Amino acid sequence: MFLSLSAEHDRAGSTYSSLYGEYGLGPRKTLGVELGYTDQGETTALMWLQxxxxxPEWTNRFAVSAGLGAVERDGVYTPLGQIKAGWGRGIExxxxxxxxxxxxSFRVTGTFETARVRQGWVTxxxxxxxxxxxxxxxxxLGFRPRDR
Structure with a gap:
């Protein structure tokens, strides 16, 4: 099991905070969750499987994942999807x-928009x-400063 809290701040002054977690379902599968919040009032929830x-004998490691979730903006929920590919290896x-x-990674979500069309007396x-x-x-880049 792995948990992480993070905060991001961009050049425009926007912030994003998140709680990220992973749980191993076996030697080759991982279930993950990410909950996030922006200073613009947007909340995200995403669950994925990797x-x-x-x-096991390869030096290089490769993984793919896909996830589904939702984005909440001003009380309106929209779907969220993500795919991800990764590579990693140990460094001695x-x-x-x-x-x-x-x-x-690649994420797709959406926003609801309303269009009005007027035809004569009817809108x-x-x-x-x-x-x-x-x-x-x-x-x-990660390292273990101690054997523990």
Whole structure:
């Protein structure tokens, strides 16, 4: 089991805080959850399943995951989907050993928009979901300062 609290701050002054957790379902499967909140009042909840694609004797590790969740904005909930691919490997050159990993993810969510069409005396109103897409790439370097 792994838990992490994080906070991000970008150049525009926006912030994002999250609680991230992983739970091993076996040697090759991991269940994960991420709960997040922005200073713009947006709340996200995402649950995902990850599986490894490598063999235990390989030096390099590969994994893919897919997840579903929801985004809440001003009391309106929209669907959220994510796919992710990652690579990692151990590093013995660091004191106590360590690892390096790289991940790329793609998220799709949406916003509800309303369009009004007027035809003569009648006005029609339609609500539709517009997709919002985002991609992210991360590199993590970790090390064990002590054997424990």
């Amino acid at each position: 599986t490894t694609l490598d063999k 050159a660091l004191p106590g050993g360590g690892w390096i990993s790289a991940e790329a 029609y109103e339609t609500t539709y979901l517009t997709p919002e897409k985002s991609g992210k790439a991360e590199v993590t």
